[in-house]
Amino acid sequence: MVEWRKRVVSNNGVNLAVFEVGDSAHGADERPRPTVLLIHGWPDTHHLWTHVAPILAADFHVVAYDCRGFGESDRPDGDDPYRLSELADDVFAVAEAVSPDQPVHIVAHDWGSVQAWEAVTRPGADHRIASFVSVSGPNLDQLGDWARDNLSRPTPRNLGNALSQAASSAYTVFFQMPLLPKLFFGAAGSPAVWRAFLHRVEGTPRENVVVGDTLREDMISGLRLYRANIRTKLRDPHTSPTFVPVLEVVNERDIALRPAIFDGTHRHTQRLWRRSTATGHWLPYTNPAYLAQTAHDFISAHAPRTPADVAGRLDRNRLFGPPKPLSGKLAVITGAGSGIGRETAYALAEQGCELVLADIDVAAAEETARESKAFGAQASPYELDVSDTSAVSTFADEVRRAHGVPDIVINNAGIGLAGSALDATDEQVDRLLDVNLRGVISGSRAFGRQMVERGVGGHIVNIASAAAFTPQRSLGLYSASKAGVLLFSESLRAELAEHRIGVSAICPGIVDTNIVGNTPIAGLDAETEVAERNRIDGLYRRRGFTPDRVARDIVRAIIRNKAVVPVTPEAKVGYRIYRFTPWVSRIAARRKVTQ
Template structure:
C-alpha cells in the first residue's frame, strides 16, 4: 500500500483532499525532481493510483487528490459546481499548492483526463503544466466536433465509427436520468460488486482494485459530472488547441471509448505523442506497469532527463498527422534483406512503425534500413541466422534491451528446397527445417515470452506458404516445413489469445522473389539444376505477383488479427480445395513440377 500524506487545498470554498506519496522526492535536495499530479475519474479516488504512484515516486514528487464530489473532498450541491471549468480551477489550485515554483506533469484517467484537457487548453496553461498524459478520457469539445463531422459526411466508415461510439457511450444516457441511477448505485455500489465488474469486463485481478470507504457515495455524487457537461459540450463544442506536450494512451479494448474518437487529436495538440495498445479502460489497475513505463519515459523526455534509448522510444510515438492503425509500434522483421521481408519493412514504415530489420546478410539488412529511413521510419539492422537458436535468443534480448519489447514480430526468413524427398541430402533437410520451421518457432518463443511478460498484447506473423496445404511431389520437404509453420501458428494463436497476442500465418502462392534463384533442387546435376532454376524463376517472374502485395496482406492481417491468410489467388483456391475436397489436392500432387 502507498504511504499517503494528506493536506487540504481550498478552491473557491471547496476543500480538496490532496495526497502526497511520503518520501517521494520531497526533501530540499530533491526539489529539482518533477512534480507529477495524478487526477482520477469516476467512480474512483486517489486510491486508483495505488499501483502507479510508488513506481513514479522513485524519480518524481508524486501528488494525487480526490476531485470534488469524491473521497475525502467536499461534495458541493447542484450540477453547476461540477462543470469542467470548475474542475480545471481545482487542478490549477492543487498544482499551485504542491509546486508553486515549477510547472507540474499531469496524468489524468477517465474524467480526470477530461478535466485535464479543459485545463491544458486554457491560454497560458503551458506555464503551469509541463506535460500531460491522457488515459481513457477525451476532450469533450473535440469529441463533439468529431461526432458532428462524422454525421456531416455519412460514409459507411464514418457512420460505423459513430455508431460504435454511441453503443459504447449508451450508459451515459442512463447516468443522466434524475432518479434511477442514484437508486441503482445505492443498491449495487459496493466494493465487491465493483471488483467483480472490473474482473469480468477487463480481467483485472480482484485484489488489485483498491477503493475507499466512500465508493457508494462517490458513484452517486459523480453522476453530476455527466449531467453538468456531456450534453452542453456535445451540443455546442468549442474546440481549443494546447501548447502543452501531450501523450495520448489509447486503449483499443476500452469498454467506453472507441479508438477512432482520438484520431483527430493531432489537430488540437501542437506537440502530440500517441501510444495505442490492446488494453482496457482501467489501465491504472489492470496494466499499471505499462502506464508507469509510458508516463515515465514521456515525463523524462519533457523534463530533459531522458537517455538516448528513452528518446528513441518516444520519437517513434510522435504524431505529426492523422495516425495510422499501427503508428508508434515497434516491429521486428527477420529475412528483411530482400523480397517479402524488405517490402514488409517498407509497408510498416509507411504505417509509422519503428523497425528492427534482421537478415543473415547484414549488408542487405542495412540497405533495407536505409530505404526505410527514407520513408521516415526509425530503422536498425542486425545480422541474425535464424537457424541458430542461441543467436535468435540473444537477438531478442538485444532488441528488448536497446529498443524495448516489440509490438509486432514478423518471422519471415526462409529458404527453399525442391526435388524429390528421397534425393535430398541430410544436410539439405536439416538446414531447411532449421531455417523454415525451427527459426519461426525460436523467434515466436523468444519474442512471445517478452510480450507475455510485458502484459499489453502484441502480434506475431509467421510467413508460411500455400505449399503448406497444396501437396506436391516435387516440394514435399519444403511443404512439410511450411505446414509445420501453419499448424504451429494456429496452435500458438490459441495459446497466446488469453494474453491479447494475435498470431497470423501468411500463406503466399507463387510470388516473384529471389528465393527461387537460391533454391537447391535435389536429384539433379549442377547444369540441369541451374537450367531448372532459370525455368522456374522465369515462370515466377511471368506470374507477376510482387512481394509488396504480400506485405500489404501482412499489414492487413495484423490490423484485423487474421488467423490464416492465403495471399495469392492460387493460394486461396488451394486452401479451399484442401479443406473441402482434399482428394483433388492429392491428384494434383502427382504432377511433376521440377526435374
C-alpha cells in the same frame, strides 16, 4: 500498499485532499525530481493509482488528489461547482501547491483526463504543465467536434463510428437522470459489486481494485460531472489548441470510448503522441506496470536532460496527421533484407511503425532501414541467423532493452529446398528445418513470452507458404517445413488468444522474390541444377506477383487479426482444394515440376 502523505489544498473555498509519495527534493544525480500529478475519474479516488504511484515514485515526486465530490475532498452542493472550468482551476491549484517552482507532468484517467484536457487547453498552460498522459478520457469539445464532423458527412464509415460511440456512451443518458441512478448506485454501489463488475468486463484481478470507504457516495456524487458538462459541451463545442506535449493512451477494448473518437486530436494538439493497445478502460488497475512504464518514458522524454535512447524511443508514437491503424507500433521483422520482408518493412513504415529489421545479411537489412526512413519511420538493422536458437533469444532480449517489447513480430526469414527428399543431404535437411521451422518457433517463443508478460496484447505473423497445403513430389521437404509453420501458428493462436495476442500464418503462392535463385535442387548435377533453377526463376518472374502485394496482405492480416491468409490466386484455390477435396491435391502432387 503505497504509503501516502496527506495534505489539504484549497481552491475558492473547496478543500481538496492531496496525497504524496516519493521525494520532492533532488535525486541521486542532484537534479530536481519532476512532479507527476495523477488525476482520477468516476467513481474512483486517489486509490486508483495504488499500483502505479509506487513505480513512478522510484524516479519522480508523485502526487494524487481526490477530485471535488470524491473521497476525502469537499462535496459542494449543486451541479455548477462541477463544471470543467472549476475542475481545471483545481488542477492548477494543486499543481501550484505541490510544485511551485517547476511545471508538473499530468497522468489522468477517465474524467480526470477530461478535466486535464480542459486545463491543458487554457492559454499559457504549457508554463505550468510540462506534459500530459491522457488515458481513456477525451476532450469534450473535441468530442463534440468529432460527432458533428461524422454526422455532417454521413458516409458508412462515419455513421458506423458515430453509432458505435453512441452505443458505448448510452449509459451517460442514464447517469444524467434525476433520481434513478442515485437509487441504483445506492443499492449496488458496494466495493464487492464494483470489483466483480471490473473483473467481468475487463478481467481485472479483484485484488487490484483498491477503493475507499466512500465508494457508494462517490458514485452518486460523481454523477454531477455528467449533468454539469456533457450536454453543454457536446451541444456547443469550443475547441482550443494546446502546446502541452500530449500522449494519448488509446485502449482498443474500452467499453466506454471507441478509438475512432480520438482520430481528430492531432488537429488541436501541437505535439501529440499515441499508444494504442488491446486493453480495457480501467488500465491503472488491470495493467498498472505497463501504464507506469509508458508514462515514465513519456515524462522522462520531456524532463530536463532527456536520455537519448528514451527520446528516440518516444519518436515512434508521434503523430503528424490522422492516426493509422498501426500508428506507433513497434514491429520486428526477420529476413528483412529482401523480398517479402523488405516490402513488409516499407508497408509498416507507411503505417507509422517503428521497425527492427533483422537479416543474416546485415548490409541488406541496413539498406531496408535506409529506405524505410524515407517513409518517416525509425528503423534499426540487426544481424541475425534465425537458425541459431540462442542468437534469437539474445536478439529478443536486446530488442526489449533497446526498443521495448514489440507489438508486432514477423517471422519471415526462410530458405528453399527442391528436388527429391531421398536425394537431399542431411545437412540440407537440417538447415532447411532450422531456418524455416525452428527459426519461426524460436522467434514466436522469445517474443511471445515478452508480449504475455507485458499483458497488453500484440500480434505474431509467421510466413508459411501455399506449399504447406499443396503437396508436390519435388517440394516434400520444403512443404513439410512450411506445413509445420502453418499448424504451429494455428496452435499458437489458440494458446495466446486469452492474452489478446493474435497469430497469423501467411501462405504465399508463386511470388517473384530471390528465394528461387538461391534454392538448391537435390538430385541434380551442378550444371543441370543451375539450368533448372533459372527456368523456375523465369517462371516466377513471368508470373509477376510482386512481394509488395504480399506485404499488403500481411498488414491487413494484422489489422483484422486473420488466422490463415493464402496469398495469390493459386494459393487461395489450393487452400480450398486441400480442405474440401484433398484427393485432387494428392493426384496433382505426382506431377513433376522441377525436372
